[in-house]
Amino acid sequence: MFPSKTAEKEYNPKLLAKASKLWNEGLSLRAIGKVVGRTQPTVGRIVRKFPELFQPRDPIARAAPIAQPAPKKQPKLFVESAPDLDWVPPIDGKTYDADRLQHGKTLLDVGSSECKWPLNAGGPFLFCADTAVGGNYCAHHRMRSVRAA
Template structure:
């Protein structure tokens, strides 16, 4: 197109980008894998995936979390200086919201450090 009008390709792009409605959209062709590539692709064994250990360490709830539940807040309600430790398992997620100087209150900070040590030992 640029050659046809005797301008550089950058000029065409400079005109086309701000005026996208004037230009028709053409979807890009997707490259499909060949039969040879499909044969080489390793297949996931469903039983191996089911028996695999999870990568994340699941932290069991603590008595402190149950005590904090009446004061818990949703993520959007948290303010700076409040603990961001999730204290339930969803629907909606609720966070501790205790006053703190960092991300977590003192109790949850100690739990996070303990979990980090356990995870480090397992590797």
């Protein structure tokens, strides 16, 4: 049979020399294909068809190093992320809430940096609205949420 025109294009000496040089430098089939204008499977056929031009590669040497898994992050507990609240004087919870009741706000009126601790059990519900410390509660209510009052 006569050689096809495709075979002439795939196996011309200039292409073989360039592909062989790139292969021996360690480039991948895909990278060689991009440089010489051929697809990855075509370059693979060329490498298999002309083993005398292409040095065999050590599969272990060119394998990618095994990636170590990233260390797992420990979740931060709410108690650990709380600021140092030892300076807050111990006050009876009911007394503090009764004092704050006159400054209470509805949930719609409470700002993003104000305490959202509920002060009463009946409607309209009022919330503390003191300055929040690192979260949704003021220092006093933060202490109450972390330990039993």
